[in-house]
Amino acid sequence: MKIFSIAIGEQYELESERLKRTVSNEIEVFTKLNNKYIQVNQDPLIDGLWHKCNFANYINEAEGAVIFMDADMFTLTENPFSSFIVEETTDFAYVPYTGKWHLPDTIRQEAFNYHGHKINSGFMYFKNLDIAKTICNQWQWEYLEREKLYDEDKGTSKHEYDEWALMIALMKLNYKIEVLDSKWNEWEFKTKFEIEESDSIFFQSHDFLNIDKITNI
Amino acid sequence: MDILNFISWIKGGRVVTSVDSTQTLIPVGLKDNRRDDGYLAGAITVQDLAAQIGSGAIPVLNTYPVTTPSEAGNTFLYRGNEWHYMTQAEIDSIGWTGLVSVGFPAPVSKVYENTIIYVGTDIPATDIRFTQGASNVPTIPLDRFNKIFTIDFLGLGNPTKYAVTAGLYTPQGTQTVTFRNVQLLAGLRDLGTSLSITYQFAGLTAQVLNDFFTALPPTTFTVTLNFQFNPGSATCTPSIATSKGYTVIV
Numbered sequence A: 001m002k003i004f005s006i007a008i009g010e011q012y013e014l015e016s017e018r019l020k021r022t023v024s025n026e027i028e029v030f031t032k033l034n035n036k037y038i039q040v041n042q043d044p045l046i047d048g049l050w051h052k053c054n055f056a057n058y059i060n061e062a063e064g065a066v067i068f069m070d071a072d073m074f075t076l077t078e079n080p081f082s083s084f085i086v087e088e089t090t091d092f093a094y095v096p097y098t099g100k101w102h103l104p105d106t107i108r109q110e111a112f113n114y115h116g117h118k119i120n121s122g123f124m125y126f127k128n129l130d131i132a133k134t135i136c137n138q139w140q141w142e143y144l145e146r147e148k149l150y151d152e153d154k155g156t157s158k159h160e161y162d163e164w165a166l167m168i169a170l171m172k173l174n175y176k177i178e179v180l181d182s183k184w185n186e187w188e189f190k191t192k193f194e195i196e197e198s199d200s201i202f203f204q205s206h207d208f209l210n211i212d213k214i215t216n217i
Numbered sequence B: 001m002d003i004l005n006f007i008s009w010i011k012g013g014r015v016v017t018s019v020d021s022t023q024t025l026i027p028v029g030l031k032d033n034r035r036d037d038g039y040l041a042g043a044i045t046v047q048d049l050a051a052q053i054g055s056g057a058i059p060v061l062n063t064y065p066v067t068t069p070s071e072a073g074n075t076f077l078y079r080g081n082e083w084h085y086m087t088q089a090e091i092d093s094i095g096w097t098g099l100v101s102v103g104f105p106a107p108v109s110k111v112y113e114n115t116i117i118y119v120g121t122d123i124p125a126t127d128i129r130f131t132q133g134a135s136n137v138p139t140i141p142l143d144r145f146n147k148i149f150t151i152d153f154l155g156l157g158n159p160t161k162y163a164v165t166a167g168l169y170t171p172q173g174t175q176t177v178t179f180r181n182v183q184l185l186a187g188l189r190d191l192g193t194s195l196s197i198t199y200q201f202a203g204l205t206a207q208v209l210n211d212f213f214t215a216l217p218p219t220t221f222t223v224t225l226n227f228q229f230n231p232g233s234a235t236c237t238p239s240i241a242t243s244k245g246y247t248v249i250v
Helices: A010-022 A044-053 A106-115 A129-148 A163-171 A192-197 B003-011 B046-053 B088-093 B182-187 B206-215
Strands: A002-006 A027-030 A066-069 A073-075 A092-096 A119-126 A177-179 A202-204 B025-031 B039-045 B075-078 B081-085 B105-107 B115-120 B128-130 B148-153 B176-180 B224-226 B247-249
Touching: A002 A010, A002 A044, A010 A027, A010 A073, A044 A129, A066 A129, A106 A163, A119 A129, A119 A163, A129 A163, B025 B046, B039 B046, B176 B206, B182 B206
Parallel strands: A002 A027, A002 A066, A092 A177, B148 B176, B224 B247
Antiparallel strands: A066 A119, A073 A202, A092 A119, B025 B039, B075 B081, B081 B105, B115 B128, B115 B148
16 A cells, blocks of 8 residues: 655645654655656645646555545554555545535536535545556646636636546546545544544644644644 | 923922812913014913813723713724724614614724624623634534524625634524625635635524525635535525525535
């Protein structure tokens, strides 16, 4: 299994260090220092998100599954992947957002209706590197297509992030998809109490940067 | 009179802390261009001088004041902004008749801060909350479900600000809520991954949600409204808002 993350920018690099500290498995992090890094957009948010969409193309080799984790994730669980399991036939798996989303445009509304929920791209499972690269190739292309639409006067902006592009990309690929439990990416918890009391395995927050491996926050 | 005389008076113990303002005179220089030095010596009573100067500076308050009818029309500084105690005419002019009393402390301009005021049957009119970012989440205390109250968006109309607000988390019960001045929410936009408005578990009915959607101004920003887990979530009409550019989660 290969665990990979993207950290474009100082804040994400700091957060990726926390991720590496708290997770016992080896994690490879792609930063601007990688010789494959090229600036694709002057906007740092768009630039960073595009590299996330393209992440699998920075992996030279991987044995078995590929796990992508956002840089701002962390765990308080020892051996967090010991209980991770997906169906044998699953090609791609993710944690969904809750709620029924109603969008102001038909492209994203069709993507939501297709999947039945909005995809959270913070924690994703890919059966192997080939599947990861195929999805990323489509994902990064769709993201650039979305980026062309970014015009606040027309009602779209970069703050839609990367996930709608992923959802649109997956609509065009014929993969077996599995939905994961929210314990693999608990992103809504904001307080120390909520996190400490939770049974979830991975959390996502820009706060609590000072935590160390399996210690109290 | 010169400075040496003045000093000698002080040395003579003639410094006082209070005077009869109607009988006490203060020396003044009266402008007189016929004189070589341009001024003519004169006097004014303390009473007349005080009346002419007035109180001057606007008082700076460290805590949000209570409604004070006798202060109606007067201003004060609070949290770095200018506020005033409202007159009846001001209250009527913005549609708050019956909602707040004369002397209610309000921002002079509605575009100053991300200010929300809760007013309810058991919530004091002074229960004012500020939301200046997603980290400051106003919540209705747990004993305030099943109540009737109004949420007035006093200052969320500033188009140059991110206006993120969240709250109304109540674990059970229903709320009879009236949102007022929703049309002021012209500055809403998602702040990073934080949604513009999150009112979950808020006891909001479909009618309240639809009224909210109807009152919203059109937007060109990325604005997401999260109204999950309300009694009206499944039966409201989000298209009222999406047609104006909003994303709605129910």
